[in-house]
Amino acid sequence: MTKPSVETLLKxxxxxxVINPKCVTTHPDVSIxxxxxxxxxxxxxxxxxxxxxxxxxxxxxxxxxxxxLGKDVSWNAPIRDFMTxxxxxxSPNDPVGKAIELMGDNRFYHVxxxxxxxxxxxxxxxxxxxxxxxxxxxxEVFNLPPDPNQVMTQPEGG
Amino acid sequence: xxxKCPSCGTENIEGxxxxxxxxxxxxxxxxxxxxxDDLYQNALMTAPVSALVTGKDLLVADTADSxxxxxxxxxKKSKNCVLVYQKKKLVGIISNRDLIRxxxxxxxxxxxxxxxxxxxxxxxxVKLQDPISFVVNKMAMGGFRHVxxxxxxxxxxxxxxxxxxxxxxxxxQKKD
Numbered sequence: 001m002t003k004p005s006v007e008t009l010l011k012x013x014x015x016x017x018v019i020n021p022k023c024v025t026t027h028p029d030v031s032i033x034x035x036x037x038x039x040x041x042x043x044x045x046x047x048x049x050x051x052x053x054x055x056x057x058x059x060x061x062x063x064x065x066x067x068x069l070g071k072d073v074s075w076n077a078p079i080r081d082f083m084t085x086x087x088x089x090x091s092p093n094d095p096v097g098k099a100i101e102l103m104g105d106n107r108f109y110h111v112x113x114x115x116x117x118x119x120x121x122x123x124x125x126x127x128x129x130x131x132x133x134x135x136x137x138x139x140e141v142f143n144l145p146p147d148p149n150q151v152m153t154q155p156e157g158g
Numbered sequence: 159x160x161x162k163c164p165s166c167g168t169e170n171i172e173g174x175x176x177x178x179x180x181x182x183x184x185x186x187x188x189x190x191x192x193x194x195d196d197l198y199q200n201a202l203m204t205a206p207v208s209a210l211v212t213g214k215d216l217l218v219a220d221t222a223d224s225x226x227x228x229x230x231x232x233x234k235k236s237k238n239c240v241l242v243y244q245k246k247k248l249v250g251i252i253s254n255r256d257l258i259r260x261x262x263x264x265x266x267x268x269x270x271x272x273x274x275x276x277x278x279x280x281x282x283x284v285k286l287q288d289p290i291s292f293v294v295n296k297m298a299m300g301g302f303r304h305v306x307x308x309x310x311x312x313x314x315x316x317x318x319x320x321x322x323x324x325x326x327x328x329x330x331q332k333k334d
Contacts, residue, residue, distance in 0.1 A: 006198035036263045045255055061254040062238065069257065070229045070268055097328075104324030109303065126320050127301055133327075134298035136199060 006136050010097035015090060015113060015124055018132045023123045025050045028057065028080040032068060035059055035079045046110040048123055049083050055112045055120045057083035062109075089114040092121055096132065099124055201330050207293055207307055208286045210322040211315065218243055218314055219252070219273050225261055226268035228252060239304040241314050242277045248312060250277030253304055283308045286315060290326065293318055 025048045026038055035047055039061070049057040059079045067073070067082050088106065090099055092113045102111060103126050113122040160169035165182035176183055217240040219228055228240055232254075242250035256276050265271045282296045283306040296305050303320040 010198070033263060036258065039258055040263070043259075045258065061258045064262055065229060065238075065254045065257050066233050066236070069262060070226055070233070075263075100324050101328040104321055104326075104328040107319075107321045109320075126324065127297070127303065130294060130320060130323065131298045133202075134294050 009136070010100065011095050013096045013132075014092065015094050015096060015099055016092035016122075018096060018128060019092070019113070019122050019124055020128050021122070023048060023120075025120065026059075026079070027051060028083065029078045031076045032064075032073070032079055032082065033075040036064065046123070046125075047079070048110075048112045048120060049079060050120050053119045055087070055089060055114055057085045058087040058110065058112065059083040060109065087112060090124060091115065096129065100129060103129065198327065198330060201326070202291045202294060203289050205290050205326075206286060207284050207288050207290060207318060210290065210293070210318050210326055211286065211307060212322075215317045215319065215322075216314055217241065217317070220244065221249060221272065221274035221277075223273045224269045225257070225265070225271040225273065225276055228273060229257065229268060239317050239319070240273075241281075241306050241317065242273050243314070244274075246312070248281070248283065248306060248308065248314065250274065250279045251281040251304065251306065252277045255303075281306055284318070285310070290323065294323060297323070 024038060024042045024044045024046065026035060028049045028051055030038075038047060039045065045061040047059045048055055049059055057080075059082065063082050063084065088102060088108065089112050090102065092115060099111065102108065109126050111124050112120060113124055115121045159172050161172055161174070161184060162169055163177035163180065163182055163184065166177060166180040168177055168179035170178055170184065174184055215237075217231065217235070217237055219240045219242050221242055221244045231237065231240070239251065239253040241248055242252060250273070252273060256278055260276045261268065261271060282300060282302065284292050284296065286307060286309070293305050296302060297320055305318050306314060307316045307318055309315055
């Protein structure tokens with residue numbers, strides 16, 4: 001059986017076939033303090049900010065580090081004021097290749113997925129993409145020792 | 159079964175690391191090769207990490223530096239990741255994620271927190287001549303978004319970001 005080339009896979013594989021079903025969302029009126037708690041509990045670096053199932057923004061660890069830490073900001077302020085508004089979105093039916101292009105060009109870590117009716121249906125993380133890509137390569141490549149040409153001076157275990 | 163040395167043609171017994179006649183390495187002989195007509199597989203398996211390195215992405219801190227200083231640099235230079243060195247040896251890495259997990263909402267006075275208390279210790283690293291697939295694998299297995307690139311002697315050269323890999327791939331996509 002011949003495997004399809006990576007090129008074809010990137011065009012044919014759809015985002016909904018590769019995503020992780022987990023998606024962390026909150027309302028835009030929660031406070032910074034609550035939002036950071038949510039991130040820490042879920043071990044996520046992002047929150048998709050949604051209102052009535054519509055995505056209105058992204059609040060990410062980059063926002064926290066750049067706009068909040070070490071600055072004179074009230075931790076009770078709503079994340080509405082600090083989130084990235086109207087983020088770029090993808091459809092779950094878009095090909096994976098399009099996601100790679102969008103993330104590579106704009107340096108996003110997470111992109112919300114919005115279906116044809118405008119409803120939030122998930123989130124695509126850049127790490128999900130890289131795991132998907134890593135499956136294309138023969139595992140032997142990765143199991144090489146750090147220096148394949150190294151000569152052992154002692155027998156194993158010696 | 160005998161293995162023929164690609165350099166001198168001597169037939170060696172199977173399993174040897176080096177040719178008995180000329181000492182040519184036989185290790186790389188059995189490595190899988192990318193399929194010739196697969197553009198992406200070729201690009202990722204043959205292009206070296208140095209193709210991703212711009213020289214602009216390196217930030218280095220000392221274990222004793224305060225987190226307030228690290229955050230200030232992140233904000234000024236729009237960076238997300240710093241390598242932590244102690245006596246010319248890489249001992250850790252700090253990215254936005256470490257700041258969210260171990261600083262935000264936990265420490266009030268950032269100037270009293272040291273880099274060594276927040277960093278992720280002993281990060282995985284790659285060398286300039288490694289193929290890009292090594293970086294992809296480290297990122298996928300460890301869930302990293304940044305991987306340090308080091309010289310042979312452990313000196314820092316750069317930090318490869320997961321976006322650099324995505325960008326590299328999408329630039330191949332556009333050439334079609």
